Amino acid sequence: MRRGKWGVAVCLLIPAGMGFxxxxxxxxxxxxxxxxxxxxAIPPLAGMPEADVTAxxxxxxxxxxxxxLMQVVxxxxxxxEIAALAAYFEGLGP
Known part of the structure; x- marks a missing residue:
């Protein structure tokens, strides 16, 4: 997957533990x-099962x-935060 320079910058600038x-x-x-x-986008996260995102x-x-990049994030x-993200993306539906 091709990532634009700003996508990488946004991902890397959000620090851990910001209380999200x-x-x-x-x-x-x-x-x-x-x-x-x-x-x-590939892989699409919207509607992905919570267990899959978490894993x-x-x-x-x-x-x-x-x-x-994903290892850093x-x-x-x-x-x-992982649990919250997994539930969020599952809830978006396909």
């Missing part, structure tokens, strides 16, 4: 930069899944 767990839509802004909100983010965070997320 209670506001998943705000936290998701770093994700929608690359993934979109309506299934227009992917945990695998990136642990270094078990390879993608340099996932390492900045707490367990609560």
């Amino acid at each position: 767990a209670g506001d998943a839509a705000s936290l998701a802004q770093q994700c929608v930069t690359c993934h979109g909100t309506e299934g227009e 992917a983010l945990l695998a990136y965070r642990a270094g078990e899944r390879a993608d340099a 996932a390492k900045r997320l707490s367990d609560d």
